[in-house]
Amino acid sequence: xxxxxxxxxxxxxxxxxxxxxxxxxxxxxxxxxxxxxxxxxxxxxxxxxxxxxxxxxxxxxxxxxxxxxxxxxxxxxxxxxxxxxxxxxxxxxxxxxxxxxxxxxxxxxxxxxxx
Amino acid sequence: xxxxxxxxxxxxxxxxxxxxxxxxxxxxxxxxxxxxxxxxxxxxxxxxxxxxxxxxxxxxxxxxxxxxxxxxxxxxxxxxxxxxxxxxxxxxxxxxxxxxxxxxxxxx
Numbered sequence: 001x002x003x004x005x006x007x008x009x010x011x012x013x014x015x016x017x018x019x020x021x022x023x024x025x026x027x028x029x030x031x032x033x034x035x036x037x038x039x040x041x042x043x044x045x046x047x048x049x050x051x052x053x054x055x056x057x058x059x060x061x062x063x064x065x066x067x068x069x070x071x072x073x074x075x076x077x078x079x080x081x082x083x084x085x086x087x088x089x090x091x092x093x094x095x096x097x098x099x100x101x102x103x104x105x106x107x108x109x110x111x112x113x114x115x
Numbered sequence: 116x117x118x119x120x121x122x123x124x125x126x127x128x129x130x131x132x133x134x135x136x137x138x139x140x141x142x143x144x145x146x147x148x149x150x151x152x153x154x155x156x157x158x159x160x161x162x163x164x165x166x167x168x169x170x171x172x173x174x175x176x177x178x179x180x181x182x183x184x185x186x187x188x189x190x191x192x193x194x195x196x197x198x199x200x201x202x203x204x205x206x207x208x209x210x211x212x213x214x215x216x217x218x219x220x221x222x223x
Contacts, residue, residue, distance in 0.1 A: 003158070031209065033211070035213075040124075040215070041215050041216075042119075042121075042201055042213035042214050042215040042216050043159075043201070043213045044213075045210060045211065045212065048209070048210060055208065055209070055210075056208070056210050091159070093159075095209070102205070102209060103149075103161045103164065104151075104161070104203075104211060105160075106158045106159040106160065107158065108158050109158070
């Protein structure tokens with residue numbers, strides 16, 4: 001079974017520029033998550049989708065971050081404009097059930113460096 | 116609000132020694148607890164979950180609702196257990212919150 005795919009793996013940009021990350025979840029997984037992981041910290045949930053609807057985006061800095069999941073499959077996360085503190089690994093995860101018993105399957109992450 | 120605390124950033128033990136990675140949580144509802152592991156150069160993956168009550172790679176974890184803890188234990192650590200371990204809590208809505216992780220090093 002193919003795992004969660006993410007791209008790009010690495011991205012370096014200057015502050016105030018924009019960047020987009022792409023995620024393709026495991027086939028059939030209804031729930032998709034974007035996490036931000038700053039060095040030395042655990043993953044922090046940015047947004048959770050159930051199919052193509054948003055379940056939770058309470059931690060998403062909406063003035064600069066946006067995410068969409070068209071057709072309930074692939075998802076993109078965009079940052080515009082980027083700030084220095086956005087330097088982190090952006091993890092995409094998917095789960096079959098989406099509820100409490102759902103195991104999260106993670107991608108390899110996209111490492112963003114903002115200069 | 117839900118929160119997961121892993122008090123130890125780093126933990127180092129010798130091969131064959133017992134190991135315990137601590138996890139405490141706060142959540143007003145009925146939580147589901149998980150341990151995830153990230154080996155060097157690999158993606159984050161599930162190690163075990165509270166509801167299955169199983170032992171994976173010799174690791175076990177017991178949910179103690181009175182102490183709001185979900186510590187991960189292994190009686191005899193192996194070098195291949197060296198990794199980053201994250202405790203996670205899933206809410207009723209399926210929102211998963213992670214601790215900041217513990218880096219376990221098992222020395223030969």
